[in-house]
Amino acid sequence: MTQTGEMVFHPRPGAGPAREWTFPTPERFVLGNGLAVLRVDRPGQKVVAVELVLDSPLAAEPAECEGVATIMARAFTEGTDRMGAEEFAAELERCGATIDSDADHPGVRVALDVPASRLERALGLLADAVRAPAFPAAEVDRLVRQRLDEIVHELASPPRRAALALSGTLFDASMRLSRPRAGSAESVARVDRAAVWDFFTAHVRPQTATLVVVGDFAGVDVTDVLERTIGTWSAQPAEPSRPAPVLADDHARVLIVHRPGSVQTQLLVGRVGPGREDASWPALTIGTYCLGGTLTSRLDRVLREEKGYTYGVRAANQSLQEGSLLAIQGSVETDVTGPAVADLVAVLRTLAAEGLVDGERDAAVQSIVGVAPLKYVTPRAVCDSLADMAAERQPDGYLPQLYLRLAEVATKDAAEAVSAGFDPEHLVVVLVGDADKIREPLEALELGPVTVVE
Amino acid sequence: MAAVAAVTLQERTDGLMAGPATASLGFTATTHTLGNGLRVVLSEDHVDPVAAVCLWYDVGSRHERPGRTGLAHLFEHLMFQGSANVHGNEHFEFVQSAGGSLNGTTSFERTNYFETMPAHQLELALWLEADRMGGLLQALTEESLENQRDVVKNERRQRYDNVPYGTAWERLVAMAYPEGHPYHHMPIGSMADLDATSLADCQEFFRTYYAPNNAVLAIVGDVDPEQTLAWVEKYFGTIPAHDGKPVPADGVLPPVLGAELREVVRENVPSPALMAAYRMPADGTRGADAAEIALTILGEGESSRLNTRLVRHDELALYAGVGLMRQAGTASVGMLDVKASGSGAVAAIDSALAEEFARFAAEGPTPAELERAQAQLERAYLDTMATVGSRADELCRYATLFGDANLAFTALERLLEITAEEVRAVAAERLVPENRAVLVYEPTDDADENEEQVA
Numbered sequence: 001m002t003q004t005g006e007m008v009f010h011p012r013p014g015a016g017p018a019r020e021w022t023f024p025t026p027e028r029f030v031l032g033n034g035l036a037v038l039r040v041d042r043p044g045q046k047v048v049a050v051e052l053v054l055d056s057p058l059a060a061e062p063a064e065c066e067g068v069a070t071i072m073a074r075a076f077t078e079g080t081d082r083m084g085a086e087e088f089a090a091e092l093e094r095c096g097a098t099i100d101s102d103a104d105h106p107g108v109r110v111a112l113d114v115p116a117s118r119l120e121r122a123l124g125l126l127a128d129a130v131r132a133p134a135f136p137a138a139e140v141d142r143l144v145r146q147r148l149d150e151i152v153h154e155l156a157s158p159p160r161r162a163a164l165a166l167s168g169t170l171f172d173a174s175m176r177l178s179r180p181r182a183g184s185a186e187s188v189a190r191v192d193r194a195a196v197w198d199f200f201t202a203h204v205r206p207q208t209a210t211l212v213v214v215g216d217f218a219g220v221d222v223t224d225v226l227e228r229t230i231g232t233w234s235a236q237p238a239e240p241s242r243p244a245p246v247l248a249d250d251h252a253r254v255l256i257v258h259r260p261g262s263v264q265t266q267l268l269v270g271r272v273g274p275g276r277e278d279a280s281w282p283a284l285t286i287g288t289y290c291l292g293g294t295l296t297s298r299l300d301r302v303l304r305e306e307k308g309y310t311y312g313v314r315a316a317n318q319s320l321q322e323g324s325l326l327a328i329q330g331s332v333e334t335d336v337t338g339p340a341v342a343d344l345v346a347v348l349r350t351l352a353a354e355g356l357v358d359g360e361r362d363a364a365v366q367s368i369v370g371v372a373p374l375k376y377v378t379p380r381a382v383c384d385s386l387a388d389m390a391a392e393r394q395p396d397g398y399l400p401q402l403y404l405r406l407a408e409v410a411t412k413d414a415a416e417a418v419s420a421g422f423d424p425e426h427l428v429v430v431l432v433g434d435a436d437k438i439r440e441p442l443e444a445l446e447l448g449p450v451t452v453v454e
Numbered sequence: 455m456a457a458v459a460a461v462t463l464q465e466r467t468d469g470l471m472a473g474p475a476t477a478s479l480g481f482t483a484t485t486h487t488l489g490n491g492l493r494v495v496l497s498e499d500h501v502d503p504v505a506a507v508c509l510w511y512d513v514g515s516r517h518e519r520p521g522r523t524g525l526a527h528l529f530e531h532l533m534f535q536g537s538a539n540v541h542g543n544e545h546f547e548f549v550q551s552a553g554g555s556l557n558g559t560t561s562f563e564r565t566n567y568f569e570t571m572p573a574h575q576l577e578l579a580l581w582l583e584a585d586r587m588g589g590l591l592q593a594l595t596e597e598s599l600e601n602q603r604d605v606v607k608n609e610r611r612q613r614y615d616n617v618p619y620g621t622a623w624e625r626l627v628a629m630a631y632p633e634g635h636p637y638h639h640m641p642i643g644s645m646a647d648l649d650a651t652s653l654a655d656c657q658e659f660f661r662t663y664y665a666p667n668n669a670v671l672a673i674v675g676d677v678d679p680e681q682t683l684a685w686v687e688k689y690f691g692t693i694p695a696h697d698g699k700p701v702p703a704d705g706v707l708p709p710v711l712g713a714e715l716r717e718v719v720r721e722n723v724p725s726p727a728l729m730a731a732y733r734m735p736a737d738g739t740r741g742a743d744a745a746e747i748a749l750t751i752l753g754e755g756e757s758s759r760l761n762t763r764l765v766r767h768d769e770l771a772l773y774a775g776v777g778l779m780r781q782a783g784t785a786s787v788g789m790l791d792v793k794a795s796g797s798g799a800v801a802a803i804d805s806a807l808a809e810e811f812a813r814f815a816a817e818g819p820t821p822a823e824l825e826r827a828q829a830q831l832e833r834a835y836l837d838t839m840a841t842v843g844s845r846a847d848e849l850c851r852y853a854t855l856f857g858d859a860n861l862a863f864t865a866l867e868r869l870l871e872i873t874a875e876e877v878r879a880v881a882a883e884r885l886v887p888e889n890r891a892v893l894v895y896e897p898t899d900d901a902d903e904n905e906e907q908v909a
Contacts, residue, residue: 007588008692009538013581015552016574019503019676044501046479046836077756086766089756090822096829115833142769149725149772149796156618156724261722264608264616294550296543305543308604311612331612363551370553374504374570378840 021373023400026212026386029223031231034207038386038396039222040214042379048119048215049383050112052130052230053390056203057241057321058105059176065190066176067183071143072196072204073101073108078139081132085139088125097122099129104181106243106321106391108204113380116216123229130204131233137193147188151180158259158266158331158432165257165453166270166327166430172247177320205235210390214379243321248272250426252448258435265337265433267313269344270327273421276319276392280417282405284317284324287418289364290356291315291347292328296363298347299328309333309340317421319392326421334434338441341429345447348424355415364414369407479839483672483849483859486683490695491667494686495849495859497674499842505675507579508568508846509587510854512670513663515643516562516636516783517702524643525651527560528606529659533567534558535598538589545582552578560641563783564854570843573676577685580673584689587669590660596653603648610642618723622893623789626731629715629891630787636703637784667695672849672859675842705784709733710889718894725772725794727895728803732788734884737780738856743869744876745884749776749788750827751819751877752810752885757826759810760792768806770798782855788885800894811885818878828870835866 026038061068077092077099079085092099097114110130114122154160164180171178182188211230213222250271274280292299292315299313313330332340376382389398427447431438435452443450483497515526536542549556554571569579614620624640631637671690673682710733735741753760753776764771772793779787792803819827838844845862853859 005692005694007694009585009589010581010689012539012548013577015578016576018572018574021503021572044499045840047833047840086757086762090826093755093757093826093830094822096833098833113833113837115829115836118829142766145769145796146765146772152724152796153618153772153793156722158616262616264611266616294546296546296550301543304605305601308601309608311605311609331608331616333608333611363547366553367550370572371550371555372553373502373572374553374555377502377504377842378837 023372023376023403024382025400026396028396031206031227033231033234034237035230035233036210037226038210038212038390040382040386041217042214042382043216043218045216045379046116047379048114048116048213049379050114050123050126051212051383051387052110052126053210053212053387054108054110054204055208055241056103056107056199057243058103058181059244060203060241061176061199062195065183065187065195066179067147067188068191068195068199069103069108070182071140071147071188071191072199073103073110074143075135075140075196076101076110076129076133078143079134079136080128081134082128085136092122092125095122095125097125099126105177109387109391111383116220119215119220120225120229123225127230127233130230133200135193135196135200140191140193140196144188144191147182148185151185151188158262158264159329161257161259162266162268162329162430162432165255165432166268166428169255169430170248170250170270170272170428172249175244175247177246205238206233207235207237208240210387212383212386212390214383214386246272246320246323250428252425252427254429254431254442254447254450256435256439256442256450256452257430257432258452258454259432260434260436262433263334264331265334265431265438266331267341268327268329268430269427270325270430271426271428273317273324273326275323276394280413282402283409283413283417284421285368285406286361286364286409287356287414288315288317288326288421289368290360290414291351291418291422293364293367298351299344302343302347303330303332303340307336307340307343309336309343313344315422321392328422334437337431337433337438338445341442341447342445345424345445348419348422351415352419352423356411358411361409361411361414365407365409369403372403479863481839481845481863483863484679485853485859488666488687488691490691490693491665492690492693493670493853494683495670495672495853496677496679496682497672497845497849498677498679499674500676503573503676504570504842505573505576505673505677506568506570506842506846507576507583508566508672508674508843508850509583510670510850511565511664512668512854513565514561514563515639515641516705517663518639518643521647522651522655523639523647524606524641525647525655525659526565527641527643528602528648528651529656530558530560530565531602531606532594532598532656533586533590535602536593537586538592539585540582540593545586548578548582554579562637562641562781566847566850568843568847576673576677576682580685580689583671584693587664587666587690588693590664591657594653594656594660599653599656603651607645607648610645614642619727619729619895622727622729622895625717625719626729626789626891626893627787629717629893630711630731630733631707631784635707635784636705637781661696662698662700665696665699666690666693667697668699670850670853672846672853674846674849702783707733707785709785710884710886711891712888714887715891716894717892718896720896720898722899723895723897725796726798726800726897727794728790728792728800728807729893729895730790731891732790732884732889734778734786734788735880736784737782737786740868740872740876741880742778742780742786744872744880745786745788746778746831746869747819747824747827747872748814748877748881748885749778750830751823752776752814753790755826755830759814760807763810764792764803764806768802769795770803770806771795800896808887811881815878815882815885818874818881821874824874824877831869832866
């Protein structure tokens with residue numbers, strides 16, 4: 001091996017002058033059919049992102065056939081008044097486009113990505129899918145059978161199993177949130193074409209929906225194109241839905257989902273907290289990042305970088321239609337499950353007792369606010385965030401305002417918000433793992449009653 | 455999750471993304487070589503105030519020696535544990551506190567490190583990468599090795615060992631590339647080898663492979679090229695070159711396996727599955743592009759042949775898809791993944807697959823299928839080129855593996871030149887029973903029963 005000379009090290013450089021950036025405020029207008037449109041221009045981006053946000057909340061599903069919103073979302077692309085299911089799929093792919101539909105608690109979302117050169121053709125297909133879906137009985141039945149098969153796979157996935165168990169125990173049984181988003185095997189089995197059709201006619205209409213379009217629209221009259229395509233969709237008007245208050249029981253307890261032979265324990269610790277409407281939301285967001293936003297946050301500093309118990313543990317505050325779900329998740333080696341949970345709780349107690357330091361707060365602000373220009377480069381990223389806010393019924397200027405407020409959060413407020421949110425006296429600890437090995441160590445921690453389910 | 459190190463099955467996706475461009479993107483790149491051999495690729499894009507730094511080291515799991523599998527990836531973790539002027543986790547802290555994002559990944563053929571920064575913080579990212587390229591050993595300790603060894607073992611448990619079908623690709627790769635072949639093992643490595651790795655192994659690995667003349671640095675975004683090159687020269691220019699890198703073991707293989715290999719795994723999985731690996735042409739050839747199109751038509755998307763037949767018509771499968779794991783130094787691998795439906799049996803799946811593959815090899819794609827595949831691959835390519843970070847990664851890839859960064863900008867054109875006959879021919883040669891390694895999963899109810907047998 002040949003070596004030539006010694007490396008010259010230099011002091012760490014500072015930053016140059018920053019170019020100003022703000023989250024784009026969308027242009028809002030309404031099509032002739034009552035559909036609200038949010039438009040953002042992203043010059044130079046070749047793929048356009050479109051998202052249709054429907055006011056079809058899961059809470060509106062009939063109790064006996066929960067999962068119908070998911071089946072409807074998938075059946076949108078199973079044929080229209082103009083084409084059969086396979087022809088529709090082929091046409092969409094011929095545009096180089098994809099349509100992904102998903103049913104979540106606030107409503108169904110239909111996302112379209114397409115190269116700008118084929119935007120109008122693909123928008124025509126999206127329009128047909130919601131304007132005149134065929135919902136063929138045979139395809140609906142097939143989607144139901146497929147969904148039933150999927151449930152078996154979901155139950156075998158430790159993170160999915162943990163999420164289902166937490167929702168089931170945390171939220172009041174009267175709440176749709178307490179049950180699987182895409183329905184249980186029992187309820188899905190009852191979904192048929194008639195159920196899909198009823199849900200569609202009751203909850204899908206342009207007047208209560210929002211369409212987000214983001215991309216490079218140079219040389220395109222966007223309003224015209226939209227009027228010619230999705231503007232031809234019509235339905236009887238109806239009032240917007242009203243979210244129900246969140247009812248949850250977060251007295252401290254431990255739920256172990258027995259998964260024999262697991263080499264790791266999947267960990268999901270949660271409770272409900274304040275939502276976007278609360279003045280503490282920006283502080284909670286910064287504080288939660290300090291707790292578990294990255295591998296240099298409080299949790300991973302101990303659990304990963306000091307102890308090596310895990311590949312990574314993350315904390316998040318996820319807004320619900322009202323309030324939020326506060327959660328810590330990750331997976332730890334089976335044999336150290338007890339010590340890892342003990343360390344997790346110790347991290348929370350230390351944070352509550354000692355607060356945060358300014359350096360942590362500054363890093364969190366920089367990481368969340370400073371990273372925004374990177375995060376929002378692609379039309380899809382901008383579109384997703386705007387669609388989230390539309391689904392949550394936030395005003396158009398919400399995100400730019402939020403970034404300004406995040407930048408001003410004080411260290412003390414961040415510490416108080418995260419300590420109050422992740423209070424060890426109110427945590428529901430869900431563990432998916434080998435109960436024979438982890439039950440006793442968990443009981444010894446005295447985090448509340450320990451229950452084991454199969 | 456923003457954690458260090460995604461091991462390699464992402465290369466499957468990378469492979470599918472590597473397409474071409476009808477819409478001219480208008481990007482260009484220039485390449486410069488420092489005195490110590492570091493190749494530097496610059497590409498300007500001033501639309502957003504962001505800049506990406508991407509560094510590819512020409513070392514991956516194929517360079518590992520027997521008994522030390524997983525070392526390249528474990529080493530990637532150690533690159534985030536501090537260097538001469540960067541203490542502990544400061545690499546992460548500095549970048550994230552500057553509003554940047556970062557990570558590193560290890561595959562069979564390379565290890566990459568990347569930071570996407572607000573453009574005014576570019577110099578910091580260059581300083582950080584230079585500090586660890588030249589000064590890692592000054593900070594590497596037994597303690598950080600012990601810690602990251604545990605982290606990586608937990609990464610392995612989380613991604614492979616605690617997941618249904620989690621070790622399927624590892625088993626298939628081991629079948630497609632024979633014992634002793636440099637690509638026989640996955641970058642994650644084995645638990646035993648991870649345990650056996652010493653600090654001296656890590657130090658030697660760094661001294662052998664982490665050299666400026668074994669790396670490509672790409673910088674893409676809202677940058678001033680002259681200023682950027684001056685910074686690169688300042689921070690990287692004095693790092694000594696070294697040339698002790700051994701020639702990697704020969705990856706040459708016959709184009710087909712010769713006879714079907716088949717293993718049956720009885721495990722506690724949710725449904726039966728039939729997964730398979732086919733040897734395909736190496737990355738960088740027209741054959742690989744033809745294979746990409748063939749596999750897209752067969753198994754990518756709702757209107758693909760396998761989805762239409764197995765999922766829609768016969769309802770034998772819950773999922774049926776294929777992808778291409780491109781490798782430049784040996785045969786690529788076509789990966790087939792079929793998860794049975796509640797009513798699907800493996801034997802019925804197998805015969806439906808055989809029919810579809812044989813028909814495709816005989817008839818080739820229809821014009822409509824070719825058009826759809828080209829349109830899908832174009833969108834995938836445009837998505838890849840949409841961010842400065844993935845553009846920088848592509849530039850590094852073409853510079854490292856094929857010697858010319860600018861090939862990244864013409865990849866779509868090459869893909870669109872492929873004819874229907876080339877697509878048919880690659881299917882007829884490669885997508886045949888004599889060229890596949892098959893892994894069949896049969897569910898058991900008892901989790902403790904974990905027996906593997908060769909059929």
